[in-house]
Amino acid sequence: MQAAITTANAKRATDEPMQFRIGVHVGDVMVDGENLLGDGVNIAARLEALAEPGTICVSAAARDHYIPKLPPGECDE
Secondary structure, three states: OHHHHHHHHHOOOOOOOOOOOEEEOOOOOEEEOOEEEOHHHHHHHHHHHHOOOOOEEEOHHHHHHHHHHOOOOOOOO
16 A cells, blocks of 8 residues: 555655555454444554554554564565
């Protein structure tokens, strides 16, 4: 996502860059119509608020869950 935004920003005026903050967490999520509810969503939203524009903030739970599954060199801890 961040790479796509960087590519899109290259085509935009320099004074109007898009910057997103992303929060990632692993947890239960419930779907209620068009709403997503639960700890997974709430914690990810809090992490998003902590992230600097243009960065990703990952919870320890998500890191610990996914890092062992990545090939060596895919992720810096």
